[in-house]
Amino acid sequence: NAGVTQTPKFQVLKTGQSMTLQCAQDMNHEYMSWYRQDPGMGLRLIHYSVGAGITDQGEVPNGYNVSRSTTEDFPLRLLSAAPSQTSVYFCASSRQNTEAFFGQGTRLTVV
Amino acid sequence: AQTVTQSQPEMSVQEAETVTLSCTYDTSENNYYLFWYKQPPSRQMILVIRQEAYKQQNATENRFSVNFQKAAKSFSLKISDSQLGDTAMYFCAFPFFGNEKLTFGTGTRLTIIP
Numbered sequence: 001n002a003g004v005t006q007t008p009k010f011q012v013l014k015t016g017q018s019m020t021l022q023c024a025q026d027m028n029h030e031y032m033s034w035y036r037q038d039p040g041m042g043l044r045l046i047h048y049s050v051g052a053g054i055t056d057q058g059e060v061p062n063g064y065n066v067s068r069s070t071t072e073d074f075p076l077r078l079l080s081a082a083p084s085q086t087s088v089y090f091c092a093s094s095r096q097n098t099e100a101f102f103g104q105g106t107r108l109t110v111v
Numbered sequence: 112a113q114t115v116t117q118s119q120p121e122m123s124v125q126e127a128e129t130v131t132l133s134c135t136y137d138t139s140e141n142n143y144y145l146f147w148y149k150q151p152p153s154r155q156m157i158l159v160i161r162q163e164a165y166k167q168q169n170a171t172e173n174r175f176s177v178n179f180q181k182a183a184k185s186f187s188l189k190i191s192d193s194q195l196g197d198t199a200m201y202f203c204a205f206p207f208f209g210n211e212k213l214t215f216g217t218g219t220r221l222t223i224i225p
Contacts, residue, residue, distance in 0.1 A: 031211040042215040050211045102156035
């Protein structure tokens with residue numbers, strides 16, 4: 001089972017560039033979400049989705065866009081990268097009342 | 112809003128010893144789940160154990176067990192007979208509503224000393 005597949009694993013961007021982090025799951029989970037992990041701050045929710053066509057903001061949504069056209073995919077778009085977006089990003093999927101399954105993470109550096 | 116607090120940023124214990132990681136949370140809900148996740152140096156987030164709030168019995172998974180005190184809103188993780196492979200960051204996590212999103216604590220970095 002692939003579970004949650006997140007790409008790329010590493011990325012370096014210049015300030016102002018845009019990019020998309022890809023996330024796909026093959027478990028038919030209705031819920032998907034994006035988190036960022038910064039030292040000393042745990043994981044913080046960026047955006048989440050409860051089903052295809054439905055997305056909502058989390059704790060730290062500024063500078064990021066999401067869409068969910070299918071159950072399987074939930075890409076995260078950085079519109080104009082800033083050094084403050086240097087972080088490790090995780091995609092997760094789950095269904096009601098079960099644990100979340102995580103992708104392997106993306107380490108993003110914005111220079 | 113739900114909050115999750117882990118008050119131990121770092122801990123270290125000798126191999127084979129027992130260690131307890133603490134977690135407290137705040138919620139107005141009555142039925143919910145709680146999770147402990149492990150993040151080894153590989154960065155992968157791995158579920159260690161889950162607890163359903165409606166169950167009075169504490170969850171156990173091999174060497175891992177929880178001490179769940181619902182009234183005190185406390186959810187600690189006990190690791191028995193610690194092994195070198197237990198070295199990792201440990202996060203306590205609380206799901207909103209039906210688990211569409213999680214609130215995480217800030218984590219405890221656990222080091223097992225040979």
